[in-house]
Amino acid sequence: MKQVRAGVAAIQTLRDRGVRYAFGVPGESFLGLLDALYETPEIKLITTRHEGGASFMAEAVGKLTGTPAICMGTRGVGAANLAIGLHTAQQDSTPLLAFVGHVETPARHREALQEVELAQFLAPITKWSVEAPTGAQLPAIAAEAFRRSVTGRPGPVAVAVRGDILDEPVADESLPPTAIPSTAVCPADAAAIVALLRDARRPLIIAGGGILRAKASDALIQLAEQLNVPVMSVFRRHDIFPNDHPLYLGPLSFGAPPCVAERARQADVVFALGTRLGEITTLGYTIPSPETTLIHADVSPDVLGRTAPAAIAIAADAGEVIAACLAVELDIPSSERIAANQVDRERYVAESTPPATSTVTAGADPALVIAELRRQLPPEAILTADAGNFYGWVARYFRFLRPGTLLAPTSGAMGYAVPAAVAAAVVLENQVPVVALA
Numbered sequence: 001m002k003q004v005r006a007g008v009a010a011i012q013t014l015r016d017r018g019v020r021y022a023f024g025v026p027g028e029s030f031l032g033l034l035d036a037l038y039e040t041p042e043i044k045l046i047t048t049r050h051e052g053g054a055s056f057m058a059e060a061v062g063k064l065t066g067t068p069a070i071c072m073g074t075r076g077v078g079a080a081n082l083a084i085g086l087h088t089a090q091q092d093s094t095p096l097l098a099f100v101g102h103v104e105t106p107a108r109h110r111e112a113l114q115e116v117e118l119a120q121f122l123a124p125i126t127k128w129s130v131e132a133p134t135g136a137q138l139p140a141i142a143a144e145a146f147r148r149s150v151t152g153r154p155g156p157v158a159v160a161v162r163g164d165i166l167d168e169p170v171a172d173e174s175l176p177p178t179a180i181p182s183t184a185v186c187p188a189d190a191a192a193i194v195a196l197l198r199d200a201r202r203p204l205i206i207a208g209g210g211i212l213r214a215k216a217s218d219a220l221i222q223l224a225e226q227l228n229v230p231v232m233s234v235f236r237r238h239d240i241f242p243n244d245h246p247l248y249l250g251p252l253s254f255g256a257p258p259c260v261a262e263r264a265r266q267a268d269v270v271f272a273l274g275t276r277l278g279e280i281t282t283l284g285y286t287i288p289s290p291e292t293t294l295i296h297a298d299v300s301p302d303v304l305g306r307t308a309p310a311a312i313a314i315a316a317d318a319g320e321v322i323a324a325c326l327a328v329e330l331d332i333p334s335s336e337r338i339a340a341n342q343v344d345r346e347r348y349v350a351e352s353t354p355p356a357t358s359t360v361t362a363g364a365d366p367a368l369v370i371a372e373l374r375r376q377l378p379p380e381a382i383l384t385a386d387a388g389n390f391y392g393w394v395a396r397y398f399r400f401l402r403p404g405t406l407l408a409p410t411s412g413a414m415g416y417a418v419p420a421a422v423a424a425a426v427v428l429e430n431q432v433p434v435v436a437l438a
Contacts, residue, residue, distance in 0.1 A: 001173075004137030007032035007166035009173075010142040011040050014097065017146050017177050018067045019043060019424065023054035025081075027074025030100025032166025034072075043070070046426065051078045053419040055085020059094050059156075060384070060407050060420035064427055066213055068095035068149045068157075075101055076116035079158075084413055087125040089156035091411035093209055093276075095149040096156040102131065104164045118160035118356040127155040135168025145177045151180055153276075153300035154213065179308065183299065183316035190324035192312055193271065193295050197227050198331055200269035200293075202340070206252065206281070207241055208234045210274020210298055213253070214319030217241060217403040220273075223322050228333035229271070230341050232264060235280040236385070236408040241398035247341060250348050252281045255392025257351030261287075263344055271295045274318035276303035278410060297321045354397045366390060370397040373435065382418040387412040394437060 004012075011033065022037055022045045037045045048054040051073035061069035073082045079100045089096040100122070103112045123129040128148045132138045138161065145157040197203045211220055217240060224231050224241075230249045233240045237253040250260040261283055264270075270288040276298060279285060285307055288294050294310045296303075301315035314321060354371035370393050373383075379401040385391055385408040400406055407420045421436035428434070 001171050004172045005032060005036065005166065006138045006168045006170045007036040007161075008039060009139040009170050011043065012035040012145060013139045013142045013175055015040050015042050016174060017143075019070060019097070019146070020067070021046070021058070021061050021423075022070035022072065023048055024070075024072030024153045025049070025051050025054060025074070025078060027072075027101050028073060029074045029103070029163045030099060030161060032163065032167065033060075033099055033161065035102075036166075044426070048271045048351040048419070049348035051081035052084050052270040052415060055082045055096070055098065056413070056416050057423035058089065058096050058098075058421035059085050059089045059092065059409075061427055062089065062096050062154070063092065063407055064404060065169065066095070068097045068146065068148070069423075070097045070099060072099045073101070074270035075103060075114035076118070076121075077114050079116065079118050081122060083122065083125060086122060086158065087397075088409045088411040088413045089414065090125050090127070091278075092409060093154050094156070095154040097145055097149060098126070098156060098158040100158060100160050102162040105162050108162070118158070121306045122158040123293075125156070126158045129158040131160040132162070132165060135165040136170050138165065139170060139173075139175060143177070147178055153298070153303070180257060183320055185314060185316050185321050186325040187324065187327070189312060189314055190321075194227070194325055194328040194330065196293060196295060196312075197229050197271060198333070201267040201337075202266050203227075203269040203271070204249075204264060205229050205231045206234060206264075206270055206272045206275060206277070207231055207237070208273060208275020208281075208298070209237045209240075209297050209418035210318035210320075211240045212237065212403055214274065214317050215403075216319035216322050216331055218324065219319060220323045221245065223325055226326070226330050228337055230263075230343060230344060232260065234275045235278065236410050238395070238398075239403050239406040242401050243399040244401055246345050248348075249344055250352060251395050252283065252287070254280065255395035257348060257396060259344070259347045259351050265289050267292055269293045269295070271297075273297050273321060274299070276300070277307045280410070282307060284287050316365065352396055366393040367397055370394060374399055377433060377435065379405075381435065382407060382421075382424050382428070384417045384424065384434065384436045385409065386417040386438040387414050388438075390437070
């Protein structure tokens with residue numbers, strides 16, 4: 001049987017699953033992977049100045065495409081630098097594959113140069129962290145890393161590879177990928193959701209990143225319109241729902257207009273869809289209010305009801321949940337609700353429109369900067385954003401009109417915007433404007 005090097009077999013396993021981008025700072029401890037990438041032209045390798053930038057770029061690709069990208073670093077120092085992007089991918093539920101070069105086998109467990117127990121070191125900020133035992137097992141581990149990264153709640157996976165195992169000969173066998181498990185929504189649950197939203201006085205949909213992963217923004221618009229239920233987007237996923245839609249009431253984010261928190265706390269029924277309801281989105285775990293009925297649907301059962309008790313909890317893909325609800329026969333919403341939604345929307349627009357003239361006495365007015373971006377950028381332009389207080393102006397004043405046009409870390413990581421913008425420009429081949437905000 002034909003044989004290839006273990007590093008080549010691992011990279012080709014990922015190529016066959018659709019991986020197309022790799023980022024990293026080259027290091028001697030994983031030269032076998034670099035050689036394999038050189039021999040696998042379908043995966044584009046981009047070298048970076050810093051491993052943190054490499055992991056942010058890989059995270060941005062995963063967020064933009066839904067397919068994990070590779071990031072690489074060497075031993076303890078490279079892994080430490082990669083960690084910020086891995087933590088971001090974990091908190092943002094982004095698929096990502098990290099390969100970290102390790103001390104070679106004869107020197108392991110002697111506190112060799114830059115030696116760290118990498119699998120243990122990276123375990124708390126990844127879905128799975130493993131050291132490949134041998135070259136023969138590396139292709140199967142690469143396949144499993146991909147599977148774990150994209151199934152259930154997506155996230156980062158880290159594989160530590162000792163440099164000497166990458167050149168070990170292994171069988172040139174193609175490991176077929178496994179299908180992503182399907183989820184189903186019980187028709188009775190869908191009917192119960194629709195009934196709660198129909199009968200509510202002040203219902204609200206909180207739309208999360210699962211909508212973007214399922215490519216279900218259009219379906220969500222249809223559901224919101226049929227039930228006449230307003231929508232708010234979660235923290236740094238403001239592009240889930242068109243911000244100019246009459247039913248959009250703003251982002252649950254710091255910097256948002258006061259009317260957003262006020263309206264969210266007034267909701268008697270909240271349908272949280274494709275979100276884990278994190279700290280910022282819930283405004284410090286105060287939303288939904290204690291008297292609010294929560295419907296919680298997410299692909300990961302681990303997050304359902306974790307931050308607030310759920311009357312209905314469904315572990316399913318957001319698109320499938322919406323489709324099941326759309327299949328329920330719907331009644332025409334009351335005129336009172338329609339009128340209330342119009343009032344809420346008018347207040348949101350009034351509080352989130354940039355001032356016509358500067359309100360600062362010196363320097364640039366950030367509100368007018370955002371207004372100018374709104375004026376000049378086309379709807380398909382992508383904004384990438386760092387963490388920091390400046391983001392409050394983005395949350396308050398920018399209008400995202402299409403899904404997939406905001407790349408920003410819910411983890412609060414600084415230094416993300418520029419690497420993410422580079423990654424977006426690479427993936428989209430400079431076909432749309434990309435603006436980094438920092």
